[in-house]
Amino acid sequence: MIHYFIRRLFVGAITLVLITFLVYALIRMMPGTPLTIVQAVGDPSMQMSEADQKRLEKAYGLDKPWPLGYLDWASKVARFDLGNSLSRKEPVVRLIGRRIGPTLLLTVSSLVLTYVLSIPLGLWSTARSNTIAERTVSMLLYMLYSLPSFVAALYLQILFAVKLEWLPLRGMKSIDYADLSAMGQAWDIFLHALLPVICFTYGSLAYYSRFIKSNMQEVIRQDYIRTAKAKGLTERSILVKHAFRNTLIPLVTLVGLTLPSLLSGAIILEMIFSWPGMGTLFFEALNERDYPTIMGLTLMFSVLTLAGQLLADMLYSVVDPRVTYS
Template sequence: MFAYLVRRLALSLLTLVLITFIVYGLIRSMPGSPLTQDLGSLDPGKVMSEEDFQRVLKTYGLDKPWYESYGIWMKNILSGEFGRSFSRKREVSALIAERLGPTLLLSITSLLLTYLLSIPIGISAAARSGKLDERTVSTVLYILYSFPSFVAALFLQLFLAVRWGWLPLCYMTSDNYSELSWAGKAMDIFWHALMPVICFTYGSLAYYSRFIKSNMNEVVRQDYIRTAKAKGLGPVRVLVLHAFRNTMIPFVTQLGLMLPALFSGAIIIEQIFVWPGMGGLFFDAVRERDYPTIMGLTLMFSVLTLLGQLLADVLYAVADPRVRLENK
């Protein structure tokens, strides 16, 4: 196990360097630059001198080839410096820390709801396979899985917020948030987070419910399940204690891959609901050509993804003792 983890960590570090190198090259190749923001704010009648132009280039680190700038960025990262945001004039690490909480609120809530709901739905669908209610549920899940979350977000806003006025349209809090009690603040955030959480959850819920049902349908055909039924065990006990335990092995490995997917999905959903999370920060950074912020967020998303893949392998070995990671 230890030797495998060392190999995987070494490979993950190499992959991380490659990802950041490619992304840095791509963002430096995009049309526009941080200078676009500065020059756009100048008086149309004022002409920037060559000296001022070179000074601004040096300020943003644009006076060097992109691969040299990448080396400087990597050196700063290794010393614990994420750099300073071009557009917001603040440390990137402070910006990420400020936006992390709202994104975690949506992501972790969605993760918990997905696992709490998909397990009973999947088991129930497997137990009633072929029946009308099971086919209806499967059809609904299939439709939900194929329905884009950003389209669902717009429909939810249109009906639940604009037409019926049941939920707030956007933002994380109301205008009078500071005047509310602690319970009122909690409820205010709850009502504002409801639509974003629904958009985060329904696609994953549909996928994992179908995933459990599909695996359960394969497991129930195994000989040990027929043996358990022949011994007189009830259908609920056979499904939950025998079939589902073996279905959990591939299901558990998905846990390590789900959280990075939720973070990446936050970019669009948070933008639609004007949620003050990392998705909106990433979108604004790309629009403003804020290279340090883009790279800081890319680094964090990449680390989460690589750690998620490593966690998936480890969980698989823990769930199934027959697996030996050293042989992979």
């Protein structure tokens, strides 16, 4: 197994190099630079001279061809330095560290909620298969899975924030957040996070519950399930102790990939809800052509995805001892 994971780490390192190389090439080929963007949105009377622009290009490394720029960035990463943000004038590590908390609040809450709800829902759908209630729930789940999250976000904002005024429209905190007690601050963040978490969760909930149901229906046709029925075991015992245990095997392969996909998919929803997370930061960095920040976020998303795949392999061997790696 050790040799297998060493190979996976080696392949992962090569994959990281290829991903970051391609992303760096793409962003350097985008129209505009950090300096031209600043001049475009700044005061026309305060435009910098050509000499100042060349001096800043040299200071930021923008005067070099992009392959050399990538090598400079990669050499800094090898020294555990992601560089400084060109637009915010602070280390990228500190910038990401400040934004990762709000994003994890949404994604981890969504991940936990997805598993807490989808597992019993999948078991219930299997036990009540082909009943009117099960078909109705399956149809609703299919409709939810087909509904884009950004469309649902807009409708939820209109209904609960604008029409009913039950929940905040956007942001993470209220204006008077600092004046609230500890419980009041926690409740305030909860209210602000409720709609984004719902939008993060419902699609995954629909997919996972249907995934569990389809795998359970395949498992319950196996011979050992018929043997368990012949022994007189209850339906609940058969589903939970025998069938579901084998359903976990394909299910865990999705665990390691869910969190990275949630992180990368947070860009649109965080923009809609004005949530101060990494998705919003990534969008802002793209608009500002903030190359170090874009590359830092890309590197983090890539590492999380590869680590998630490795975690899925490890969990796979834990759930099914028959699986060995060599």
